[in-house]
Amino acid sequence: MNPGMEQRRNFRVLWGVQFISTAGLTVVVPLLPFYLETLGVFGEENRWWTGLSLSAPALTLILASPFWGKIGDRWGRKWMVVRAVFGLCLSMLLMGMAQTPWLFLLFRLMQGAFGGVVDAAAAFAGSDAPPDKRGRTLGSFQGATAAGSLAGPLLGGLLADGYGYRVLFFLMAALTGISGLWAAKALTEPRTGIERKRKPVPLRQVFAGLWGSRSTRSLILAGFLAKAGVFGLVVVFAPLVRDLSGSPAYAATWVGGLQAVTWGATFLGGSWWGKRNDRSSPERNFFFASLACGVCVGLQTAVHHPLWLLPLRLVQGFCFSALLPSVFLKVTRSSPEEVRGSAIGVTNSFLVLGQIMGSFSAALISGWLSPDAAFLFLGGFFLTGALLMVRLPRHTLSRSPGLPPLGMEQAAGGVNRER
Template structure:
């Protein structure tokens, strides 16, 4: 009974911390070109260049650092990693408020990727502390925190940046995030973990490389990692072509920016509502089935977006995309957590996050390249097809590829 009470309190803190962190990180994203101008960048081409580099930078450092932090979490405790992530993001937000050049801003964004990682830190903590029969629900609800933060951040940024400016806003959010980190330090409770006979010593002392090899050596985890990687390629490949697609179908192109904001709000609202539902389904039904259904529907919705002729129809398909995409990444993490032990859970979650982040980077580049070479409709059609390929990654035999054989206890 006490464990259930502690878990409910833990979950409230995790959800709040993740919401604060995501909202703080996304409040500046749509307005990066304006902040670059404030940092001294003059031409529109340079603003776009620096903004694009700054957006991609955290993904690069996060892909490197996530498994290392995960390894430390397995050794010293996952609560410590949640606190570290929140304090790291707090520090970076405060530093963003005082930088004076785009190069300094880029350096801080790299630090953000390296010392942040609140999503995988929270996932590893929840996967260890949540009751086993509620792990899917917990991960789904944490996914809703990401959606809520992504929805609220740009909205609040647009309002308060005009009133107070970017720098005071970043500093304020950084301080609030630091308060959240202190709350996590005082209120989060973590069970004392003991090594059991089912947890061989090699699982404790295994390297990050061993975590990668172990996951790719098993067909189920390999399939979900490839599926998640492919899904991230697809969803981030849609970022660049969205604006020109809206401009091409809007009857009044001057209102395209307003429509884009409305479409993004609808997408994240649908994700916020549906993510816990998919999490509960993962607790009750086979994850592979849920993933296939969600991914195929998501892919169809994206392909149909390539064919729309007006914005209201595009809105309907964006909502369907949000309702189904919310199932994907949480399902990947659910399987990774299921396949782990209490002594290697964090490093496996971190390693999985690195794979997913690589998909994010490749998708962003591919989306921009396809849009530039062809048109936004072609990019949407191709990315919808990639979503459907993601579902195929879980078909029997599809992921039976030559891999290095590895046993965790082999030296």
């Protein structure tokens, strides 16, 4: 099989695997309070355990992501994707078997320790996709995440009511396991010409390389703020819609419909922004997308009926699809092949830290002040990310994608000395 056919097949497999994995994860999240009730947790204790269970995978993923990226740099990208998928499969199987909240929490922590499919797929695509199509590829993967986020809750609601929560866990574990077998059989290791089995570059050296480039550092910080903003919105969006709807009986319908609109727009926007990233700088596209997200989030406090949220959520979802792929594309371009997995792993840990910060800060602000104040605060995250792009030198915003990678000379030099 020629390289072009291999790359197209790899893309289809990675897209499918990311879709199934995301659907499996988002099936679980909305139903956590109900599942914990089957484990004997009710009332205020249920809310505490729900929050703890939601944040648990992120805590271990922060630590595990750079480690798995480093392993991938040494042993190859394919098996890191397979490892992440089978780790998720095993975690969901065990979560479905848990009999106590403590065991369930342990298996949620294990889920994060196995690493994420998103960063494994990004590292694979960064090595496999042609340089002039990496933006489109990473943008399409954001579309797969959006499609999975749209399908997961819908599937979960239908199956949980008919068959129960444990059966739902087992079914999604089985689907994820099948996708892992598909990846193991169909994925072809990227042809990079790099010798894998060698002494690895220390992670602190990789971090210093990323942080040494002003443009890369600024885009990672802006991605951190974007991740904080979008996960903070998860906390405060439903209360705002409930207040606007005027009837708690219809609030859930409005929340579900508006979330569907947002993820549908993200699905449509991924490839569009990806093509733009291939033609121009990701910093420039991040600026416009983050600015639009910040404005749309702030304006959601000014409407008086949920219907007016529809266009704002549509634009927000479309523009959000540009943000994280732009960060991963910048890191891919700024890191040599020898340390690309480590660089993406370090970046992903930083982004997950933003996820945790956003959720907790939104909960604190909405509790002290109001959901409106929290929306304005979270909109400020996106606007600050856009401001970080404005402060970059003009030549950075117009740099051609074909120029050599910047900011990782230390890491590359370390590899060259070890050869």
